[in-house]
Amino acid sequence: MSPFFVMSLLFGLTFCQTASLCAPSEYVIHVEKRECAYCLAINTTICAGFCMTRDSNGKKLLLKSALSQNVCTYKEMLYQTALIPGCPHHTIPYYSYPVAVSCKCGKCNTDYSDCVNEKVRTNYCTKPQKLCNM
Structure with missing residues (x-):
């Protein structure tokens, strides 16, 4: 192999990791409990x-483990825990949620991530909404 080819290969492998645009991104979670008056x-x-x-290209020749693709996941x-407003005394009014620090x-x-391919719109409120200020 020529030195130019080896250097190009090393540069390409290095650049592929830095070109990945996987990072913490702002997101709003909507949380409701049937017993509580508000959606948080x-x-x-x-x-x-x-x-x-x-x-x-050789999908039929490779092991299934070799076919899994990388995804943007938590590093x-x-x-954090938030208090859902408007809950009666017999209800636990707390909700814990993950916060990405690095990715x-x-x-x-699947222990801590949703690994499905399709996006389902379930992140909405059916009750009056309150904003959580942490």
Whole structure:
């Protein structure tokens, strides 16, 4: 192999990781409880963005584990807790939610991420809305 080819290959591999646009992004979660009077709109951050992937031409020849693609997922996160207003005394009025501190391109972990391909619009309120100020 020529030195130019090797350097181009190393540069390409390095650039692919830095070209991934996976980062914490602002997001609003809407939280309701049947017993409570209000819907709570919580401003948080989630991991979102583009990760470099590749399409294998030999899909039938490769193991299934070799076909999984990288997704934008949590590298570091913490949990915060919000108080849902207008709840009766017999109801637990707290809701804990994740906050993305940093993100990475990697395999989707179903322990703490939603790994589905289709987007379903369920993030809305059916009750009067209150904004959570953390």
